Amino acid sequence: MAQQVKVPTVGESITEVTIANWLKNDGDMVKMDEIIAELESDKATFELTAPQAGVLKIAKAKGETVPIGAVICEIADGAGAAAPAKPAEVKTAAPTQSAKPTGGIKEMKVPAVGESITEVTISTWLKKEGDFVKLDDIIAEVESDKATFELPAEANGILRIVAQEKTTLPIGGLICKIEITEGAPATTTNASVPTATAVSSGDKTYAAGHPSPAATKILDEKGIPSSQVSGSGVGGRITKEDAEKAKVAPTTKAEAPKVTATAPVITSGGARNKRSEKMTSLRKTIAKRLVAVKNETAMLTTFNEVDMKPVMDLRSKYKDKFKEKYGVGLGFMSFFTKAVCVALKEFPAVNAQINGDEVIYHDYCDVAIAVSTPRGLVVPVIRNAESLSFDQIEGEVVRLATKGRDGKLSIEEMQGGTFSITNGGVFGSMLSTPIINPPQSAILGMHNIVERAVVKDGQVVVRPIMYLALSYDHRIVDGRESVSFLVRVKELLEEPGRLILGV
Amino acid sequence: MQYNVTVIGSGPGGYVAAIRCAQLGFKTAIIEKYDTLGGTCLNVGCIPSKALLDSSEHFHNAAHTFKEHGIEISEPKANITQMIKRKAGVVKANVDGIAFLMKKNKIDVLTGVGSFVDKNTIKITAKDGKETQITTEKVIIATGSKPTPLPFAPFDKKRIISSTEALELKEIPKHLIVIGGGIIGMELGSVYARIGSKVTVVEFLDNLIPTMDGTMGKELTKVAKKLGMDLYLGHKVTAVENKGNEVAVKAEAKNGGAVVMLNGDYCLVSIGRRPYTDGLGLEKVGIELDKGKIPVDDHLKTNLDNIYAIGDVVRGVMLAHKAEEEGVMVAEQLAGQKPHMNYLLIPGVVYTWPEVASVGYTEEQLKESGRAYKTGSFPYKALGRARASMDLDGLVKVLADKTTDEILGIHIIGARAADMIAAGVTAMEFRASAEDIARTSHAHPTYMEAVKEACLAATANRPIHM
Numbered sequence: 001m002a003q004q005v006k007v008p009t010v011g012e013s014i015t016e017v018t019i020a021n022w023l024k025n026d027g028d029m030v031k032m033d034e035i036i037a038e039l040e041s042d043k044a045t046f047e048l049t050a051p052q053a054g055v056l057k058i059a060k061a062k063g064e065t066v067p068i069g070a071v072i073c074e075i076a077d078g079a080g081a082a083a084p085a086k087p088a089e090v091k092t093a094a095p096t097q098s099a100k101p102t103g104g105i106k107e108m109k110v111p112a113v114g115e116s117i118t119e120v121t122i123s124t125w126l127k128k129e130g131d132f133v134k135l136d137d138i139i140a141e142v143e144s145d146k147a148t149f150e151l152p153a154e155a156n157g158i159l160r161i162v163a164q165e166k167t168t169l170p171i172g173g174l175i176c177k178i179e180i181t182e183g184a185p186a187t188t189t190n191a192s193v194p195t196a197t198a199v200s201s202g203d204k205t206y207a208a209g210h211p212s213p214a215a216t217k218i219l220d221e222k223g224i225p226s227s228q229v230s231g232s233g234v235g236g237r238i239t240k241e242d243a244e245k246a247k248v249a250p251t252t253k254a255e256a257p258k259v260t261a262t263a264p265v266i267t268s269g270g271a272r273n274k275r276s277e278k279m280t281s282l283r284k285t286i287a288k289r290l291v292a293v294k295n296e297t298a299m300l301t302t303f304n305e306v307d308m309k310p311v312m313d314l315r316s317k318y319k320d321k322f323k324e325k326y327g328v329g330l331g332f333m334s335f336f337t338k339a340v341c342v343a344l345k346e347f348p349a350v351n352a353q354i355n356g357d358e359v360i361y362h363d364y365c366d367v368a369i370a371v372s373t374p375r376g377l378v379v380p381v382i383r384n385a386e387s388l389s390f391d392q393i394e395g396e397v398v399r400l401a402t403k404g405r406d407g408k409l410s411i412e413e414m415q416g417g418t419f420s421i422t423n424g425g426v427f428g429s430m431l432s433t434p435i436i437n438p439p440q441s442a443i444l445g446m447h448n449i450v451e452r453a454v455v456k457d458g459q460v461v462v463r464p465i466m467y468l469a470l471s472y473d474h475r476i477v478d479g480r481e482s483v484s485f486l487v488r489v490k491e492l493l494e495e496p497g498r499l500i501l502g503v
Numbered sequence: 504m505q506y507n508v509t510v511i512g513s514g515p516g517g518y519v520a521a522i523r524c525a526q527l528g529f530k531t532a533i534i535e536k537y538d539t540l541g542g543t544c545l546n547v548g549c550i551p552s553k554a555l556l557d558s559s560e561h562f563h564n565a566a567h568t569f570k571e572h573g574i575e576i577s578e579p580k581a582n583i584t585q586m587i588k589r590k591a592g593v594v595k596a597n598v599d600g601i602a603f604l605m606k607k608n609k610i611d612v613l614t615g616v617g618s619f620v621d622k623n624t625i626k627i628t629a630k631d632g633k634e635t636q637i638t639t640e641k642v643i644i645a646t647g648s649k650p651t652p653l654p655f656a657p658f659d660k661k662r663i664i665s666s667t668e669a670l671e672l673k674e675i676p677k678h679l680i681v682i683g684g685g686i687i688g689m690e691l692g693s694v695y696a697r698i699g700s701k702v703t704v705v706e707f708l709d710n711l712i713p714t715m716d717g718t719m720g721k722e723l724t725k726v727a728k729k730l731g732m733d734l735y736l737g738h739k740v741t742a743v744e745n746k747g748n749e750v751a752v753k754a755e756a757k758n759g760g761a762v763v764m765l766n767g768d769y770c771l772v773s774i775g776r777r778p779y780t781d782g783l784g785l786e787k788v789g790i791e792l793d794k795g796k797i798p799v800d801d802h803l804k805t806n807l808d809n810i811y812a813i814g815d816v817v818r819g820v821m822l823a824h825k826a827e828e829e830g831v832m833v834a835e836q837l838a839g840q841k842p843h844m845n846y847l848l849i850p851g852v853v854y855t856w857p858e859v860a861s862v863g864y865t866e867e868q869l870k871e872s873g874r875a876y877k878t879g880s881f882p883y884k885a886l887g888r889a890r891a892s893m894d895l896d897g898l899v900k901v902l903a904d905k906t907t908d909e910i911l912g913i914h915i916i917g918a919r920a921a922d923m924i925a926a927g928v929t930a931m932e933f934r935a936s937a938e939d940i941a942r943t944s945h946a947h948p949t950y951m952e953a954v955k956e957a958c959l960a961a962t963a964n965r966p967i968h969m
Contacts, residue, residue: 206907207934213843220841237933 002076003052007039007068010411014041018065018281019072023228026058030075035228037072042285043411050075063278104180106155110142110173117144121168122175127153129161133178140175157181208236215243222248248406282376293438298474301433301445302483306490308449308464311335314496326391332446333369333397334390336421338499339492340444341365341386344419347485349477350470351418353439359476368417368437369397371404372427378404379437381417421446431467441476444489445469506532508837509625509639511617511783514542516814516826517645518601523834524643525608532637533610534617534627540601541594542647544823547667550597552690553854554590555670559697560856568893581698583675590670613637618784622807626784641809643833644797645826646783648776648815653682656743656772662750663743663770666691676700678767680752682740684711686853688773689723693855696730703733703765705740705754712853716865716914718880718900723859723916726896735763743770778816803833825849850928852921857883857897860924863912863931866902875905879937879961881953883917885968888948894918899957901937908936908962919950926951937962 007017020040024030030050037048050056054075060066110120123143127133133153140151153159157178163169211219211226215238219226222243229246231238279287293299315330322330344351344365352361367385371378380400382393403409420437425448434445445468452465468489472482492498507529510521517533518540524531539546565579605612613635615627620636627635650665652658658665669691677700681692684706696702704711704727710720711727711734727734735754742753752765778795790797790805797805797812804811811833814826828844835842853859869876880900883889889897897917903910913927930940940958945951952968960966 205936206904206909207936210934213845213932216843217841220843233933234939 002054002057002074004071005036005048005051005073005075007066007070007072008046008048009068010039010041010044010046014043014068014411016065016067016281017041017046019060019062020045022058022062024056026056028056030054030056040281041411042281043414044409045407048072052077065281102180102182104155104157106157106178106180108151108154108175108178110169110171110175112171113144113149117171119168119170119173120144122163122165125161125165127159129159131159132181133157133159142175151175153178155180205235209238210236211238211243212240214240218243219246222246224248248408280375282378286376289438290435293436297436297438299436299471300474301469301471302479302486303431303470304468304486304490306466306468306493307454308332308466308493310496311493312449312464322391326395328391328394328398330390331394331397333421333423334393335493335496335499336444336446336489337367337369337382337385337388337393338390339489340367340419340421342492342499342502343485343488345386346488347477347481349481350442350472350485352476353418353441354473354476355439362418364418366416366418368414368420368440369400370420370422370437371401373404373407375407378409378414379417379420380404380409380413381415420444423447425449425466431469433469434471436471436473442470442472442482442485444486445471504623504638504640506530506611506637506639508532508641508643508834509534509617509637510643510645510830511625512542512645512647512814513540513601513612514645514647514814514826515544515823516647516830517542517643518604518830519827520643520645520813520830520834521610522604522608523831524837525610527834527838529834529837531608531610532613532639533605534613534615534625536614536616538614539594539598540605540612541598542645545597545601546594547670549823551590551594551670552666552687552694554593555586555694556690556854556856558586558589559694563697563856571893581675583672583698586698587671587673616782618782619787620784622788622809641837642811643830644780644783644805644810644812644816645814645830646779646816647826648821649779650772651775651777653740653743653772653774655741658772659745662745662768663772666771666773669695669769669771672769676767676769678703678769680705680750680765680767680770682743682752682770682772683707683774684734684736685714685773685775686712686851688771689727690854691771691773692732693727693730696727696732697856701731701733701767703735703767705735705738705752705763705765707737707739707757709737711736712859715851715853715859715861716900716912717867718898719853719859719861719914719916722896722898723853723855726855726857726916729896738763743772776815776821780816802836803829819846820849820851822849822851845932848928848931850924852924854921857894857917858920859914859916860920861912861914862924862928863910864902865912865914866900869902869911874911876902876911877905877961878902879957879959879964879966881956881960881966881969883950883953885956886948886950886953888950888952889918891948892918899953901940901954901957901961903937903958903961908938910935910937910940910958910961913954913957915954917950917953923951923954926954 017039020038022037024036030036030053032050032053034050035047036050036056039046039048052075054077057074057076059074060072066072121143122140124141127139133139135153135156137153138150139153139159142149142151155178157180160177160179162174162176169175209226209231219229224246226238229238229242232242233239311332319330348361351365352359364384365386366381366383368379368381371380382396385393400413417437417440419440420443422434422443423446424432425446429447431447432445434443436443447467449464449466451462453460454463454465468486470482470486508524508531510517510533513533513535521531521533544550562579562581565576569576613627615629618626618628620626624636624638656663660668666687675698676695679692679695679700679702681688681702681704684704688704689712692702692704710717711723712720724734737757738754739757740752740754744751750767750770752770754763780792780797788807788810790807796818797816799805799812799817803813803817813829813833815821819825832842832844848862850860850862878900880898883897884895889895900914901910902912910931915923937958941955941962945955956966956968
């Protein structure tokens with residue numbers, strides 16, 4: 001019995017996932033509960049485990065985006081796996097021998113793809129010379145100077161490639177021929193199914209996946225099972241280098257970006273190469289939501305500046321002691337988070353959100369912090385920040401930022417913030433207008449600290465100044481509240497003692 | 504707490520654990536009952552026995568092979584006093600070396616018997632009865648083992664002796680009776696056999712060095728007989744009596760019941776070693792022994808979260824290098840690392856001449872587990888290097904999986920076996936096949952060629968020089 005594996009429900013707001021990586025190949029024997037694929041939603045990455053042991057038949061390729069509930073692969077159980085176990089019986093012969101040729105040949109030419117387009121380039125052949133292709137199978141990707149389009153097979157049969165990759169053809173130029181056959185070769189899929197015991201490739205041996213002593217320790221420390229590492233050593237052994245390079249989660253997508261070079265149109269010297277990469281689900285979601293915020297809220301920004309000297313003095317005085325006592329560095333985030341929490345209590349509208357015809361007020365502060373990760377921006381949440389101590393906040397920041405960078409944040413950890421802080425200062429931003437993180441109503445932007453000449457008590461003095469920005473949704477936060485909120489944050493930071501007293 | 508880690512016992516397990524702890528940044532103390540560091544291994548075990556082994560081998564060569572080599576000397580005489588003195592010098596240099604390493608790594612050495620007060624407090628009682636207490640976050644117990652006495656004939660240290668006294672004899676025994684033909688008995692028995700003692704070995708089992716692969720025991724039996732040793736295999740000792748200037752040993756054949764009466768001037772009892780935990784005060788912290796050993800989990804942790812135990816006091820083989828690896832493993836675990844140990848690949852060595860060394864499964868174990876295996880062996884006799892040095896006794900035996908050719912065990916008896924086994928351990932750590940070694944270039948002429956040839960024999964029965 002083959003069991004269909006469907007995309008599991010991974011979170012209430014998630015409707016689709018992208019297949020980030022297949023950890024097993026089509027035709028591999030998989031064990032029950034073995035991790036077979038990594039799925040990526042716009043929020044997090046998941047691992048897909050095999051529901052039963054058997055031979056994997058992949059239905060959706062890496063990079064495809066599929067809705068929840070869709071079938072992404074099938075696993076044929078033991079009986080199914082045993083059937084092709086005798087390699088002698090598996091017909092690996094060329095498909096021509098089992099599919100009956102009709103003698104007809106279909107020539108495929110470059111179609112007219114747009115009125116101004118006169119030529120196209122074959123960017124990638126998705127099928128190989130001699131492959132059996134079915135009508136409407138996508139056999140190649142073709143690129144014009146305006147767009148990339150897919151080329152479907154115009155007949156069932158054997159592919160004979162005429163124009164190789166990177167060849168530029170005029171409209172009407174011959175791309176390939178299809179030797180038309182009747183029926184499909186029955187064994188093409190079977191041929192790739194290895195037996196459960198036989199090894200699939202020549203250089204894989206009984207020792208494949210065996211980590212060296214040093215590699216064992218490194219993998220154990222990283223918490224990576226050796227089954228998830230492919231060994232580059234003799235016979236597939238896992239070397240120390242393999243272990244050092246192994247990553248916990250697919251933080252960087254293993255998928256190589258599809259680089260497609262376009263012939264330069266203007267020959268004026270200087271390379272004009274472009275490359276196109278498929279957007280990740282995360283990126284697509286970010287894009288969609290940010291535009292939605294701009295369209296659906298009445299967002300505007302108020303600014304202020306804060307003299308950071310008192311906080312910096314306090315920090316330099318106690319940072320060693322703090323580190324010694326709590327094992328975590330004293331940064332600025334704890335000061336800002338605490339100041340924001342005090343101010344949020346005083347201006348509840350800033351901590352509120354619109355839900356249909358209602359306004360939801362929160363008597364707690366779940367402060368989301370924007371973290372830049374290799375996969376894009378993520379916004380994990382510090383829960384009940386108002387009740388946390390400085391060291392607890394710093395600890396949370398470190399924990400969440402690390403998990404964010406490693407791609408290990410769970411959806412729960414990113415849901416339900418009531419207010420956000422973003423720090424563009426770490427990248428050197430002087431001033432910016434952050435975008436609200438919906439359904440929240442406000443976001444505080446921190447910026448870089450620069451020594452500026454300011455006037456204090458009639459004297460021009462040099463002080464470390466940070467500009468602050470508060471973007472807010474004017475639908476529920478009025479100018480008085482937003483401006484007062486930001487002034488309050490400024491006061492609390494310029495006189496950190498007030499944080500203790502709450503005045 | 505005064506210390507992050509306190510190690511009790513300064514044998515190879517303890518002192519290595521202490522150094523690794525110090526390297527990892529822990530404030531470390533080490534407690535040792537005796538005045539010198541190094542434990543059994545350095546003081547009364549591995550190192551001194553090897554010192555005497557080499558002396559006796561030199562003597563043996565002078566007496567028997569020099570002539571053949573074309574070296575003419577007047578008949579050599581064994582001076583046991585000088586041999587023991589030289590051995591003492593070797594031991595001193597080694598234990599001083601450990602003391603230096605402790606200083607270098609800023610490890611506090613506390614001399615006295617360490618005993619638990621509670622799980623974080625240890626009392627140290629010095630020889631003069633002075634007591635001090637220290638507090639510590641973690642404890643590593645590495646108190647090692649002691650020779651096991653016969654239940655009916657305790658060590659009197661004069662005629663009925665253990666390995667410790669055998670390393671300190673003032674005279675060459677006329678007739679040394681060795682009870683127990685295991686590793687220690689054969690090592691020390693062969694020492695005295697070479698310098699002129701009559702040596703008789705009584706072993707309960709039917710093979711010498713019974714923990715090793717059977718072929719090794721058989722080969723060693725041949726070598727021992729050649730050396731003039733009398734062997735009573737399958738014999739049970741029923742009585743040992745100190746008669747003043749003599750010791751009488753009574754043994755019975757296990758199956759036949761024939762009684763053997765032996766009279767010698769010394770009786771070495773080497774029937775094994777027992778874990779040593781006396782005076783540790785384990786009851787104060789609630790650690791209960793299991794057949795004398797301290798029970799530990801896979802991470803060498805006892806039933807208390809902060810107390811670990813390593814080496815001879817815990818399960819597994821009683822070997823210095825096993826204890827060392829465990830010491831490193833515990834230290835690194837305490838530092839949050841995740842080290843790994845493969846107990847199958849702890850090599851075993853017998854320092855007789857020729858040496859015996861092995862790693863992995865024995866043929867007996869493979870048979871018992873029903874694993875399909877193949878064997879390849881190669882004798883030293885067919886080895887150019889061995890012939891050149893007249894070390895013709897011995898062989899290499901390689902066991903490999905029948906289908907995958909993966910090496911499952913390597914057993915060597917012959918000159919330099921102890922050093923050669925390291926290559927086998929490395930190969931097995933990487934799960935090499937017999938053919939992998941067979942296709943690896945080995946320098947000529949070397950003893951290691953025998954390993955390569957045995958692998959050729961194992962992989963496809965195609966040794967070159969046979």
